[in-house]
Each structure stands twice: as C-alpha cells, then as structure tokens.
Amino acid sequence: MQPSELVALAREYGNPLYVYDAEKIEFQYNRLTNAFSKVERLRINYAMKALSNISILKLLNTLGSGLDTVSLQEVQLGIHAGFTPDKIIFTPNGVSFEEIEAVAELGVQINIDNLSILEQFGTKYPKVPVCIRINPHVMAGGNENISVGHIDSKFGISIYQIPHVLRIVENTKMNINGIHMHTGSDILDIEVFLYASEILFDTAKQFKNLQFLDFGSGFKVPYKKGDIETNIEELGKKLSKRFLAFEKEYGSPLTLAFEPGKFLVSEAGYFLAKVNVVKQTTSTVFAGIDSGFNHLIRPMFYGSQHVIENISNPKGKERFYTVVGYICETDTFANNRRIAEIHEGDILCFKNAGAYCFSMSSNYNSRFKPAEVLWKNGKGHLIRERETLEDLLQNQIMLSL
Numbered sequence: 031m032q033p034s035e036l037v038a039l040a041r042e043y044g045n046p047l048y049v050y051d052a053e054k055i056e057f058q059y060n061r062l063t064n065a066f067s068k069v070e071r072l073r074i075n076y077a078m079k080a081l082s083n084i085s086i087l088k089l090l091n092t093l094g095s096g097l098d099t100v101s102l103q104e105v106q107l108g109i110h111a112g113f114t115p116d117k118i119i120f121t122p123n124g125v126s127f128e129e130i131e132a133v134a135e136l137g138v139q140i141n142i143d144n145l146s147i148l149e150q151f152g153t154k155y156p157k158v159p160v161c162i163r164i165n166p167h168v169m170a171g172g173n174e175n176i177s178v179g180h181i182d183s184k185f186g187i188s189i190y191q192i193p194h195v196l197r198i199v200e201n202t203k204m205n206i207n208g209i210h211m212h213t214g215s216d217i218l219d220i221e222v223f224l225y226a227s228e229i230l231f232d233t234a235k236q237f238k239n240l241q242f243l244d245f246g247s248g249f250k251v252p253y254k255k256g257d258i259e260t261n262i263e264e265l266g267k268k269l270s271k272r273f274l275a276f277e278k279e280y281g282s283p284l285t286l287a288f289e290p291g292k293f294l295v296s297e298a299g300y301f302l303a304k305v306n307v308v309k310q311t312t313s314t315v316f317a318g319i320d321s322g323f324n325h326l327i328r329p330m331f332y333g334s335q336h337v338i339e340n341i342s343n344p345k346g347k348e349r350f351y352t353v354v355g356y357i358c359e360t361d362t363f364a365n366n367r368r369i370a371e372i373h374e375g376d377i378l379c380f381k382n383a384g385a386y387c388f389s390m391s392s393n394y395n396s397r398f399k400p401a402e403v404l405w406k407n408g409k410g411h412l413i414r415e416r417e418t419l420e421d422l423l424q425n426q427i428m429l430s431l
C-alpha cells in the first residue's frame with residue numbers, strides 16, 4: 031500500500047488504526063498453494079490466533095482455506111464467520127476435557143497433545159476420529175520463546191511415547207486419522223523442517239487409518255532488512271516430492287496439511303499511530319506516539335523489530351529516533367531507528383502488523399482498542415469499530431457502597 035493511501039485511512043478512521051491489505055493475504059495464500067501444487071490433497075488451515083477478525087476469517091474462507099483453532103471460542107467465531115465444522119481443526123494445549131468434548135460435539139476435527147486426554151477421550155468416544163500432535167524434539171528456531179518442538183516443550187506427545195499411544199489405541203479401539211507436528215514459529219532452515227518431517231513420516235507408518243499429515247507452521251517472514259524468509263517455493267518442491275513418495279509407500283490417500291498464521295497475514299498488516307510529542311533529552315530524541323504495548327506488544331514481549339516509517343513525511347531526511355508509547359512503564363517500540371524526520375502530528379506506520387498484533391492487544395491503562403480496516407479493491411472497509419467508554423464499562427458492576 032502507498033503511504034498516501036495509509037495517511038488517508040488514518041484521517042478517515044482516526045488513529046491508532048490497524049489496516050490489512052486483502053490482496054497481500056490472497057497473494058500469500060496463493061504462494062503457499064502454488065508451492066505445493068503437485069500435491070493432490072492439500073489443506074491450508076489458517077491459524078486464526080494470529081488475527082481473528084471475522085472479516086479476515088471470511089476472506090480466508092472465500093480463498094478456500096480451512097481454520098486452525100486453539101480454543102472453543104475460536105471455533106465458535108470461525109463457525110460464525112462461515113467455516114463449516116469439517117473445515118476446522120482444533121489444536122489446543124492444556125485445555126480441559128470438557129472443552130475438547132464441546133468442540134468434538136460440533137463436528138470439528140480434534141487434535142490431542144497429551145496421553146491423559148487421549149486415553150480419556152478414546153475411552154469415552156472410541157468412534158470419533160482423533161489426530162495426535164507429536165513432539166519430534168527438533169529445535170527449529172532462534173527465539174527460545176517460540177520454539178515448541180524441543181525436549182522441554184509443553185507441546186505435543188513425545189515421539190518416545192508412541193508405544194504408549196499405540197497401547198491406548200489398541201485398548202480403546204479409537205480411530206487415529208491424523209498425525210500433527212508444529213515445531214515453532216521460527217524455521218530458519220528448510221533442512222530442519224525436512225528432518226522433522228521424516229520423524230512425522232516414521233511415526234505415521236505405525237498408524238493404519240490415517241487421512242492426513244499435518245506439518246504445522248513456523249514459516250518465517252521478514253520483519254526487517256536482512257531477515258531470513260522461509261523459501262516456501264523450495265520447501266514446496268522438496269517436501270511435496272517426499273510426501274508423494276511416502277503416500278505411495280503408505281498405500282492409501284493422504285492429505286497434506288499446514289496451519290500458517292504469520293505467513294498469511296503478517297505482511298498484510300499496517301499499524302498507524304500519531305506522534306504526540308517529539309522529546310529531546312540529553313542522550314536521544316524520543317518520538318512518543320498515541321499508542322503503546324497495549325496495542326502492539328510484540329516489541330516489548332518478543333523483542334520484535336517492526337519497520338517504522340513516517341508516512342506523513344516519506345521523503346524527509348532521515349534522523350535517529352527512539353519510538354516509545356504512552357503506557358506508564360517502559361514502553362519502547364524501537365531504539366535508535368533511522369526514520370524520516372518526524373514532526374508532532376505525523377503518522378508513523380508499523381510494518382508486519384497483521385499477525386499477533388491486534389489479537390494480542392489489551393485495554394491496559396484503560397485505553398480503547400483501535401479500529402481495524404480491511405483494504406480491498408482500492409477501498410477501505412471498516413471491520414471493527416474503535417472501542418468507547420461503554421466497552422470498558424460493559425461487564426463491570428459498580429457496587430452500591
């Protein structure tokens with residue numbers, strides 16, 4: 031999107047504001063499906079925790095995507111947005127047996143990641159097909175917060191416990207129809223992914239009634255210049271070939287599934303905020319914006335480096351700024367960044383604001399959550415209104431003291 035288009039949207043809808051480019055989401059979806067075009071049965075399940083606005087879900091539904099969910103509420107929102115239950119997979123971690131029951135009741139494919147629930151579920155519902163999430167113990171990424179396949183991870187059933195899984199299956203006569211892994215959100219290396227895939231294939235051989243193999247996600251998108259990006263085209267070529275060979279060996283048709291979040295929506299998102307104050311101190315120049323980690327927590331939470339552009343002055347001379355929010359504690363978006371000269375009132379644009387940005391926002395400091403706009407066919411469409419004081423008060427009860 032052009033800076034002028036974004037500035038116009040901020041003027042029309044106010045700031046701070048989240049903007050999502052529908053065309054970019056579609057582009058990424060098609061990139062992924064094209065990379066695996068040799069695979070006859072391919073299923074992309076969008077991991078909706080990345081960005082869960084129902085209009086975004088609807089857009090992905092029209093593209094042909096399925097949905098990956100982690101809570102009963104996500105399942106309910108997905109159904110509300112138009113996904114049929116057979117297009118949804120439920121991949122929770124550490125949720126109650128009752129929640130899994132409630133989701134299975136809706137006809138959604140469930141994915142179980144621990145032996146205790148597997149045994150209980152198989153005993154009570156031997157006929158309901160279940161996918162199991164394995165932990166292949168592969169360290170896929172660079173950021174220790176988001177590598178979920180390694181030895182100390184809370185996710186998945188260890189591959190060393192497969193004999194126990196087989197015992198449960200034998201005892202309960204339950205139906206395992208899928209094997210799943212998700213090795214984390216930071217795959218730097220296709221070879222690591224392929225290595226983990228071999229473990230998935232090995233595990234799959236021990237189950238006779240599989241319908242799908244789910245390779246999770248973890249595709250990396252660039253945040254700043256020089257960042258590594260997963261080469262989807264190369265992964266598609268290599269994994270498709272291996273998958274098709276495995277399918278032949280397995281002897282019955284299998285679906286290849288993925289559940290990307292970040293890959294589909296990260297780069298489609300722009301977060302726009304206004305500069306309230308430019309503050310010169312003895313050591314730096316702060317640009318203070320009308321937002322904070324309540325709206326975009328990734329820099330403070332993960333140390334993410336979102337590119338920041340001054341879209342009010344895109345051609346301005348570059349200066350160094352420390353961009354900070356208005357939350358009353360440390361609230362830094364960027365340190366010593368080269369940004370086109372900033373004046374009070376300018377609109378700053380944060381890139382890669384599609385994934386894990388709005389969906390992780392809060393009302394901390396009793397601030398309203400921003401509005402969201404979908405940019406489609408050269409026009410902005412409001413898909414979430416900015417909150418108001420009524421929203422903050424809605425569920426509170428004032429006692430008559």
Ligand SMILES: *Cc1c(COP(=O)(O)O)cnc(C)c1O
Nearest residue numbers: 077121215247248289290291292
């Ligand atoms: C969060 C999550 C994803 C999506 O990860 P991205 O890095 O956003 O692609 C996929 N699968 C599961 C099970 C997840 O929890």
